Every structure is written in C-alpha cells, then in structure tokens.
Amino acid sequence: MTAAPATFFPDTTSYPRVYRLLRAACSPTGTATDVHGEDLQPLGEVLEHAIVAKMLCLLTDWLDRHGHTASLARPMQQFLRGQRRLNTHRWRTHHQEGARVIAVMAGNGIPAAAINGLAHASLLYHGDGSRQSSDVDILIPVEASDDAVNVLIGSGYYATGRRSGALHRDFDDPLVPGLTLDLSTRLAHTSDPDDVANVLARRTPAPQHAADLEPLPILSRDDGFLHTLARVAAQRRWPALADALRYGVDRSTPSDVAIVLPASAQTGWQLLRSCWPHLPEQPPLSGTTGEHR
Structure with a gap:
C-alpha cells in the first residue's frame, strides 16, 4: 500500500506524486521506496517543488542512483548534473x-x-x-x-x-x-x-x-541529531527531514553521554516515522532516558 503524504508537508500534501519522489530523494542508499519510473512524468512539477525545497541536488542524486537519469532528455541530464557540480563547488x-x-x-x-x-x-x-x-x-x-x-x-x-x-x-x-x-x-x-x-x-x-x-x-553525533529532530518539528522542511533520516539509519558509534530526550526532538522523531514507519519507536541515541523536557 502506498503511504499517504505526511500531513506536515503543506507544500506537497496535494501532490502525492511529488511527495513520493521527494521522500524517495531523502532516503539514503539501500532504503526501500515506493517510487517507479512513471512517477517522473511529467517532471516539471517535481522540479519546481524540488527547487523551492532546496532538494534539487538530492533528487538528482536519487535519479542517478536508481538509473532514471538516462531516460531524461540530454539537456535535462546536463542541467541536473551541472547543478550537482555547482553545489559541490559551493x-x-x-x-x-x-x-x-x-x-x-x-x-x-x-x-x-x-x-x-x-x-x-x-x-x-x-x-x-x-x-x-x-x-x-x-x-x-x-x-x-x-x-x-x-x-x-x-x-x-x-x-x-x-x-x-x-x-x-x-x-x-x-x-x-x-x-x-x-x-x-x-x-x-x-x-x-x-x-x-x-x-x-x-x-x-x-x-x-x-x-x-x-x-x-x-x-557530536547525538547533539546534531537532537538539534535536527527539533528542527524537523519546528520548521517541517524537507532538507531537515533528509538529515534526520540519515542520522536515524546511521551505524556509527554514538557518544557515551547520557541523553535526556527533549519533547521537541521526540515530536520530530514521530514526524519522521510518519514518513518511514519502519523506524524504531525511539531515536537511536546513546544513553537516552525516557524523560522529555
């Protein structure tokens, strides 16, 4: 079953195809998505949302990783890859x-x-x-x-x-x-x-x-993760969502500092799970206590 758009994305809740593509672009390598090549057409509406959301280069990365770039017109391929090179320089x-x-x-x-x-x-x-x-x-x-x-x-x-x-x-x-x-x-x-x-x-x-x-x-990893989750809750923007997801599936060793999970970070994690329900109930932080503040 295709997941319904998360309600905290007002720019895409009326555009389920755009929602699926931007959610897929957020997903790191190896994360399953429910997007297929036919979702790319027409591409103009998707590109508009991706540009406004500052997700164009991440979408380009997803297109390349999943073999979709080759199906686009050559000028579009050149444009997208040019934007990626420019962003690397930036x-x-x-x-x-x-x-x-x-x-x-x-x-x-x-x-x-x-x-x-x-x-x-x-x-x-x-x-x-x-x-x-x-x-x-x-x-x-x-x-x-x-x-x-x-x-x-x-x-x-x-x-x-x-x-x-x-x-x-x-x-x-x-x-x-x-x-x-x-x-x-x-x-x-x-x-x-x-x-x-x-x-x-x-x-x-x-x-x-x-x-x-x-x-x-x-x-540190845990401090950055908490900050990012709270940003998801407060701002509800796609780049922060992509950041939080990468923290959530990261396999690096967390710090050994005991963490009290702030309420804002807990809210951000639940919003993240509304897009990726397979994530665990609690964010993978080291020494996390059950307290919220």
Whole structure:
C-alpha cells in the first residue's frame, strides 16, 4: 500500500506524486521506496517543488542512483548534473570559509562549531554535492556574540541588516560571489546557555573528504541529531527531514553521554516515522532516558 503524504508537508500534501519522489530523494542508499519510473512524468512539477525545497541536488542524486537519469532528455541530464557540480563547488567554498572563520574565532577565545547544512554535507552526505545550503550557520556562546561580530568584521565581513546575527562577505568567484554567515547562540532543542556550552565542549571534527580542506568543527553525533529532530518539528522542511533520516539509519558509534530526550526532538522523531514507519519507536541515541523536557 502506498503511504499517504505526511500531513506536515503543506507544500506537497496535494501532490502525492511529488511527495513520493521527494521522500524517495531523502532516503539514503539501500532504503526501500515506493517510487517507479512513471512517477517522473511529467517532471516539471517535481522540479519546481524540488527547487523551492532546496532538494534539487538530492533528487538528482536519487535519479542517478536508481538509473532514471538516462531516460531524461540530454539537456535535462546536463542541467541536473551541472547543478550537482555547482553545489559541490559551493560546498567546498563554504567548508573552507567556515573552517577559516571558526579558526579565527578560536584564536580570539571564542568556541564555535558549524551546524545545519554545512556540517551535514560532510557528516551525512560525504561531501558529494547532494546536500544544498545557501549560507553557513555557526553556533557560538551567547556571551560571545558581540566579540564574534567584531572579530568577523575585522576578518572581511559586514552586517547585512536583514536579520540579527547575519554577516556577509564578498568573494572573487563567479560561481560563489559571496557568503552569508549566520551566528546562532541557540539550538533547535535548547536555548539554555549552559546546554550550549556543553554542546560546544563536545565538538568533533567533520569527516575529511578532501586532503586540501581544513578541519571543520561540528556537533557530536547525538547533539546534531537532537538539534535536527527539533528542527524537523519546528520548521517541517524537507532538507531537515533528509538529515534526520540519515542520522536515524546511521551505524556509527554514538557518544557515551547520557541523553535526556527533549519533547521537541521526540515530536520530530514521530514526524519522521510518519514518513518511514519502519523506524524504531525511539531515536537511536546513546544513553537516552525516557524523560522529555
């Protein structure tokens, strides 16, 4: 039986074919889907939703992995693969700059870690260009906010005025002409300064997918998983859903820190299971207690 669209995707609940394809694109290698080649036609409606949802490169990856790309017109094949190559270049540029600014802040006594798209591109997608993100999100302690802004302005950034904590830097790159850096002092599952400090103390280097890339500090697996689940609950966007699914089927060894499962993360996990009912009742976190907060 074909699963009904999860109700937390208002952009696709009226488009079951689009829902099936985007859900399939979220699924890592080896995850069963209920999508067939005929679901691709016509492709225009699917591409529109994928572009708006920042899922085009992940959809392209799914098309390639399942042998569907060859059935598309050659100009469409060239377009999709060109977007994948562009996104790989964008990821490398963002990684290099994220590692640089975190090192600059560390030199000024400010602990920081990459979160969201940039961190997940390396941790969950192996730097293959399938995870899209338009900016770089950096977690810092709340008490370091002013100092961090001053350090970054001294490092070539300027305030955009569009939202608090957003800084921009221009690049001499025709493909990636600039980068917006978002400084965050909270995570989706907690805004407590002590919690954030503990999370930053557990930072870990992102997997190194290229020898010429500098080490990038990111959240530990469990901390990143909790944050991502809470983002699914709060924002209900496809990329966070894909991230959470990859955490959920990850076979790497979790940390040995006891975890209290926040209510927001529990809600995110149940939303994830509404798309993939085969997932276990509880998220695979190390030392998880039954408490919610």
